[in-house]
Every structure is written in structure tokens, then in C-alpha cells.
Amino acid sequence: MKRLLVPGAFAACCVPLLWLAALALTSNLGVNPVEEVIDDLGYTAFVLLALTLACTPLQILFGWNWPIRIRKLLGDFCFFYACLHLLTYAVVDQGLDFKAIADDVLKHKFIFLGMATWLALLPLAVTSTRGWQRRLGFRRWKRLHRLVYLAGGTASFHFLLRFKTPRVETVAWMAAICVLLLVRVVAAVRRRSGVVQSP
Amino acid sequence: MRSSEVTPRSLYIRRRDFLKLGAGSALAFSLPAFARAKVEHGPKLAGVTANPSYALPEEKKNAFEEITTYNNFYELGTDKSDPSDNAGKLQTRPWTVSVEGEVGKPRKWDIEEILKSFPIEERVYRLRCVEAWSMVIPWDGFPLADFLKKHDPTSRAKYVAFESVVQPQMPGVRGYAGIPFPYLEGLRIDEAMHPLTLLAVGLYGEALPNQDGAPIRLIVPWKYGFKSAKSIVRIKLVETQPPTTWNQYGGGVEYGFYANVNPEVDHPRWSQARERRIGELLRRKTLLFNGYSEVAPLYAGMDLRKFY
Numbered sequence: 044m045k046r047l048l049v050p051g052a053f054a055a056c057c058v059p060l061l062w063l064a065a066l067a068l069t070s071n072l073g074v075n076p077v078e079e080v081i082d083d084l085g086y087t088a089f090v091l092l093a094l095t096l097a098c099t100p101l102q103i104l105f106g107w108n109w110p111i112r113i114r115k116l117l118g119d120f121c122f123f124y125a126c127l128h129l130l131t132y133a134v135v136d137q138g139l140d141f142k143a144i145a146d147d148v149l150k151h152k153f154i155f156l157g158m159a160t161w162l163a164l165l166p167l168a169v170t171s172t173r174g175w176q177r178r179l180g181f182r183r184w185k186r187l188h189r190l191v192y193l194a195g196g197t198a199s200f201h202f203l204l205r206f207k208t209p210r211v212e213t214v215a216w217m218a219a220i221c222v223l224l225l226v227r228v229v230a231a232v233r234r235r236s237g238v239v240q241s242p
Numbered sequence: 243m244r245s246s247e248v249t250p251r252s253l254y255i256r257r258r259d260f261l262k263l264g265a266g267s268a269l270a271f272s273l274p275a276f277a278r279a280k281v282e283h284g285p286k287l288a289g290v291t292a293n294p295s296y297a298l299p300e301e302k303k304n305a306f307e308e309i310t311t312y313n314n315f316y317e318l319g320t321d322k323s324d325p326s327d328n329a330g331k332l333q334t335r336p337w338t339v340s341v342e343g344e345v346g347k348p349r350k351w352d353i354e355e356i357l358k359s360f361p362i363e364e365r366v367y368r369l370r371c372v373e374a375w376s377m378v379i380p381w382d383g384f385p386l387a388d389f390l391k392k393h394d395p396t397s398r399a400k401y402v403a404f405e406s407v408v409q410p411q412m413p414g415v416r417g418y419a420g421i422p423f424p425y426l427e428g429l430r431i432d433e434a435m436h437p438l439t440l441l442a443v444g445l446y447g448e449a450l451p452n453q454d455g456a457p458i459r460l461i462v463p464w465k466y467g468f469k470s471a472k473s474i475v476r477i478k479l480v481e482t483q484p485p486t487t488w489n490q491y492g493g494g495v496e497y498g499f500y501a502n503v504n505p506e507v508d509h510p511r512w513s514q515a516r517e518r519r520i521g522e523l524l525r526r527k528t529l530l531f532n533g534y535s536e537v538a539p540l541y542a543g544m545d546l547r548k549f550y
Contacts, residue, residue, distance in 0.1 A: 065335070070515075073322075074307070074308045074311055074312035074322075074520055075312060075324070075375060075518070075520060077518065077523065078375075078518075135523070136518075137525075138524045138525060143513065143515070143516070147512065147513055147514060149511070150513070151508070151509075151511050151512055151513070152511070153511040153512065154511075154512070195414070205513055206320065206420075207373075207420070207496065208316075208320065208419065208420020208421055209420060210320065210420070211418055215354060215469075217373070221273065
């Protein structure tokens with residue numbers, strides 16, 4: 044069971060991409076396939092970001108260690124889907140018109156928040172290896188990786204602004220991310236005041 | 243076509259649910275097995291003549307499937323596929339359209355009377371959605387001007403307000419769509435009287451599918467699609483600019499009253515400079531007034547950046 048955790052999570056993370064490929068191969072992407080692909084990739088990246096953010100709170104709340112073992116995997120896949128999302132937007136949607144993309148990023152907070160999220164995730168993906176952890180020293184590495192909280196925030200608002208009116212689903216995801224952050228804050232405060240020992 | 247030949251809506255919907263259910267399991271065996279559900283066609287409209295002045299031969303028309311499965315109609319749900327999935331939740335008979343306000347002859351029309359009283363012509367129009375996608379659609383309808391003139395608008399009729407239907411069983415009305423209902427739209431009287439402005443009752447020679455705003459809707463091809471109110475039940479001529487749904491939304495964060503297609507004026511969240519024609523991969527340039535330059539005199543001397 045334990046040995047299946049990482050390969051199982053890896054396989055699960057591949058499913059959204061395989062599903063999209065199946066839809067594409069059977070021309071089931073609908074009337075606006077470009078929009079569908081961008082939306083699906085972005086949504087997958089967002090869900091993986093939320094799952095990555097859930098690993099530590101699950102350990103804090105329930106004492107589970109298995110989420111921590113797949114946290115790096117989830118984070119890496121989140122960045123992988125975020126890259127595909129951005130690439131589809133830049134290459135297919137915008138036709139690699141860099142002026143149009145720059146305008147879009149600077150003028151519209153919806154796109155700005157999306158780009159900000161990707162930029163926040165970039166150094167985290169690069170330094171997600173054990174080697175980088177050693178090179179930076181664990182304290183510095185940990186401090187850098189707090190950027191993921193920022194990414195959680197910008198991604199939430201990017202997702203919210205995707206639709207003309209706020210959707211129940213999006214607001215629920217934002218609430219979930221808030222709860223996940225709150226669990227850490229409460230744990231940190233209690234740890235600092237010496238109520239609980241850090242695991 | 244006799245009504246007995248048409249598959250009852252309830253049966254048709256159940257069949258579709260069955261198809262959806264089957265899709266997941268079919269995937270395991272053969273990928274092409276999960277075919278898309280077909281869209282129901284409406285009855286053929288009688289006596290439709292194509293208007294050669296609005297044939298738009300240089301444009302490729304979008305397919306019926308495209309026009310009927312990718313819609314914005316929040317009363318039937320906020321996803322693009324919701325209106326076609328929930329089309330059965332709109333009841334289009336009996337249907338009345340009330341014309342009131344600053345008119346000499348107010349009248350409550352039965353939809354069947356309207357269909358009999360106005361010669362229906364086919365016009366191929368470009369439709370540009372505020373979301374930066376577009377289609378080319380062969381509408382069947384008649385000029386709004388012909389309809390309004392029957393009611394003798396008074397000199398105080400400066401604007402026309404349109405109200406869309408609200409039915410309690412519509413999923414967007416029951417649940418949360420983010421905008422208040424009824425959906426309200428409006429035009430200046432000269433915009434309403436412009437020969438391009440249409441009341442549509444069909445597309446591709448068939449009665450409008452519910453998801454496209456059956457049984458009667460507005461078409462204003464030089465404005466963003468949301469101005470073209472669907473499933474109209476009330477038309478009121480008024481003296482002052484009427485409130486409209488998206489203009490009121492969030493204190494005016496979405497769009498102004500005019501909402502003319504304009505590549506120079508961005509939406510708050512995206513650029514309007516280019517659009518994706520449904521069926522094409524890369525974007526094309528958006529044209530001022532959606533290419534209908536004949537409406538430019540309506541806005542002579544107006545700052546289109548201010549009145550967007």
C-alpha cells in the first residue's frame with residue numbers, strides 16, 4: 044500500500060491530461076476547443092495547487108504523514124499544468140503576439156493575476172528538488188516556498204475573475220484555500236506560544 | 243412535420259441523460275463511443291424569404307450545432323452548455339408580448355399573431371459576443387421598426403426597454419446566476435428603428451431553439467451579443483434611458499448602455515481588439531461596429547470611449 048502511494052498519485056495527476064487528449068482525439072472539446080483546453084488546464088492546475096496546500100494542514104489536523112510524501116509531486120504537477128495553461132494561452136489563444144500578451148497582462152487584472160501566479164510558482168518548481176533544498180539551506184528554502192501562499196491567493200482571484208459573475212464553485216474553492224491557510228496560522232501561533240510541540 | 247412525429251421533450255432529455263451516463267463506461271472500451279448528444283430541431287417556419295441585401299456571402303455561416311450548444315442565457319444556467327442542456331426548462335407556449343409605454347396603440351400580442359402578421363425574412367448577421375468570440379448566423383425575423391410602427395410611438399418615446407421572460411422552473415432563476423432577473427435591455431429609439439435591428443423568431447429557417455431565445459428575441463448586430471435580449475415578453479417605449487442588466491451589474495463594472503462593438507475599448511478583464519470566430523483556431527481582428535459601418539451616423543459627435 045505504502046509503496047503504491049507515489050506511483051498512484053503520479054498516475055492520478057496524469058488523468059486530466061489523458062482525459063483532455065481523449066476529448067481532443069474524439070473531437071469532443073465542444074464548439075470552442077481553445078477555450079475548453081485553456082479552462083481545463085487552468086482548473087487542473089488550480090485544484091493541484093489547492094491539494095498541495097492541503098498536505099501540511101492534513102498533517103497538522105490528523106497527524107497523517109502520507110500527504111507530505113506526495114506534496115512535491117503535487118506541486119510539480121501543478122506547475123506542469125500551469126505551464127500548459129500559459130502555453131496554450133500564449134501560443135494558440137494569443138498567437139504568440141507578445142505585444143498583445145504584454146498589454147493583456149498589464150491592463151487586465153484577470154490576466155495579471157494569472158501571470159503573477161505562474162511567476163510565483165516558477166522559483167518553487169525550480170527549487171523543488173532535494174539538491175536545491177540543500178544548496179539554499181532548509182530555513183531559506185522554507186522561507187522561499189512560502190510564496191506558495193501568495194500563489195494560492197492570486198490563483199483564487201484569477202479563477203474568480205474568469206467568469207462574469209462570481210460562481211458558487213469558485214467562492215467555495217476560495218473558502219477552502221482560506222481554511223487551509225488558517226490551519227497553518229493557528230498551528231504556528233500555538234507552536235510559538237508553546238501550546239503544542241512541532242511535529 | 244406533424245407534432246406526433248416529434249420526440250416528446252421529456253423522453254428526449256431522458257435519452258440524453260442516459261447517453262451521459264453511458265459516456266464514462268463507454269470510454270473504457272472504445273473512445274469514439276461517447277458521441278455528442280444531438281440538438282433538437284424546431285419546426286420549419288413557413289414563407290421565409292432570404293433578403294439579398296443581408297446575405298453576407300463573404301462569410302462562412304456557423305453550423306446549427308455551434309449556434310445551439312454554445313450560448314449565454316443565464317436564466318437557463320451560466321455555463322455555455324447549460325442553455326442547450328436545460329432548453330426544456332423554458333416554456334414558449336402560451337406566449338404573449340406586451341407593448342406599452344409611450345405608444346398610441348399599446349397591445350398585448352399572442353406570439354402566433356406576431357408570426358402571422360409580419361413577413362419573415364432571412365438575414366445573415368455577424369454576432370460578436372462581449373467575451374471575444376463570434377459567429378455568423380442566418381436569423382429569420384423582421385425589422386423591429388416595422389413592429390414598433392404598428393403601435394404609433396409618441397414623440398416622448400426616446401428609448402425602448404426590453405424585458406426577458408422569468409419562469410420559476412428555469413434553473414438559473416431557481417438557483418444562483420449572479421444577476422437579477424428579469425433580464426433587462428434597452429436601445430435608443432433611433433437604434434431600435436435602424437433597419438438592421440431585427441426581431442428574430444428563427445434561425446436556419448426553423449423556429450428558434452429555446453437556448454437561442456425562443457420564441458422571439460432581439461438582434462442588434464453592431465452591439466455585443468448581450469444587448470440582443472432573448473425570449474422577450476415586454477417592450478416598453480420610454481422617455482429616459484432605461485436600466486439594463488449588465489450596465490447596472492456591480493455598479494457598472496461590466497459595460498455601458500451602448501455596448502457597441504469597438505476594438506479600441508477594452509472590457510475591464512480582457513481586450514476587445516481581436517475575437518475568435520467559432521470554428522477558427524486563431525483570432526481575427528474585431529471591426530468597429532462589428533463591421534456594420536452604416537450605423538456610424540447614429541453616433542456622430544459622440545465620444546465612443548465615454549459612451550461604450
